Amino acid sequence: xxxxxxxxxxxxxxxxxxxxxxxxxxxxxxxxxxxxxxxxxxxxxxxxxxxxxxxxxxxxxxxxxxxxxxxxxxxxxxxxxxxxxxxxxxxxxxxxxxxxxxxxxxxxxxxxxxxxxxxxxxxxxxxxxxxxxxxxxxxxxxxxxxxxxxxxxxxxxxxxxxxxxxxxxxxxxxxxxxxxxxxxxxxxxxxxxxxxxxxxxxxxxxxxxxxxxxxxxxxxxxxxxxxxxxxxxxxxxxxxxxxxxxxxxxxxxxxxxxxxxxxxxxxxxxxxxxxxxxxxxxxxxxxxxxx
Numbered sequence: 001x002x003x004x005x006x007x008x009x010x011x012x013x014x015x016x017x018x019x020x021x022x023x024x025x026x027x028x029x030x031x032x033x034x035x036x037x038x039x040x041x042x043x044x045x046x047x048x049x050x051x052x053x054x055x056x057x058x059x060x061x062x063x064x065x066x067x068x069x070x071x072x073x074x075x076x077x078x079x080x081x082x083x084x085x086x087x088x089x090x091x092x093x094x095x096x097x098x099x100x101x102x103x104x105x106x107x108x109x110x111x112x113x114x115x116x117x118x119x120x121x122x123x124x125x126x127x128x129x130x131x132x133x134x135x136x137x138x139x140x141x142x143x144x145x146x147x148x149x150x151x152x153x154x155x156x157x158x159x160x161x162x163x164x165x166x167x168x169x170x171x172x173x174x175x176x177x178x179x180x181x182x183x184x185x186x187x188x189x190x191x192x193x194x195x196x197x198x199x200x201x202x203x204x205x206x207x208x209x210x211x212x213x214x215x216x217x218x219x220x221x222x223x224x225x226x227x228x229x230x231x232x233x234x235x236x237x238x239x240x241x242x243x244x245x246x247x248x249x250x251x252x253x254x255x256x257x258x259x260x261x262x263x264x265x266x267x268x269x270x271x272x273x274x275x276x277x278x279x280x281x282x283x284x285x286x287x288x289x290x291x
């Protein structure tokens with residue numbers, strides 16, 4: 001008998017929304033940042049003065065109150081104009097569909113008088129205000145989480161208001177590949193936790209994902225990188241590292257078990273990959289984060 005057959009349900013949420021810290025800085029007029037790129041979204045809010053940003057062969061001049069969003073893996077460089085004070089933070093989310101939507105649906109530059117910037121400003125100012133606190137506690141972390149979620153919701157709503165041709169075939173292929181990788185990694189971890197073994201050893205996951213859309217491996221790699229800015233293999237590695245962090249926060253799982261659950265052939269491979277992405281070993285990360 002189904003005791004919940006008439007139940008109305010909310011969806012399961014299974015994603016990582018990561019905030020990589022923030023900083024406010026007043027800089028000299030000769031301040032420059034060399035050409036760089038990041039693995040996460042970068043958000044820049046101008047508190048005072050002028051900042052120059054070059055991205056995708058275009059130059060932008062930002063003034064007080066302006067907001068700028070740089071997608072992951074986009075090469076850019078920055079310099080100060082005059083009397084520059086800015087606020088900056090990085091975030092990432094591992095929901096494939098939403099990530100594509102943000103990358104392709106949001107403009108880089110949002111002047112102070114634009115509707116999106118006006119909506120964002122109170123949340124940006126709240127985050128910036130936290131920098132001046134003497135110490136950070138649980139309440140601070142919750143405020144950051146709440147404000148970042150509100151900012152993300154504004155981004156999402158802004159993309160929904162635009163009519164865009166970015167639902168092209170190649171973008172849809174990329175989303176299907178990303179969804180397959182994310183769902184497979186999640187199912188793999190759940191299977192191991194419940195059963196103590198892997199029903200699928202997880203070999204050739206990228207090739208399996210590309211096969212889902214019936215295109216060649218080479219074409220799949222190209223369209224995926226064009227959409228997400230990274231290769232499918234790098235994307236898979238990030239998914240595994242995010243899952244590893246969630247499991248490392250739970251002391252009942254040994255590092256060896258976590259390695260196996262994520263489909264690594266041995267513990268050394270897992271530790272090497274984890275350190276590559278986090279600059280510290282799984283054991284060091286677990287100790288540092290209180291488990």
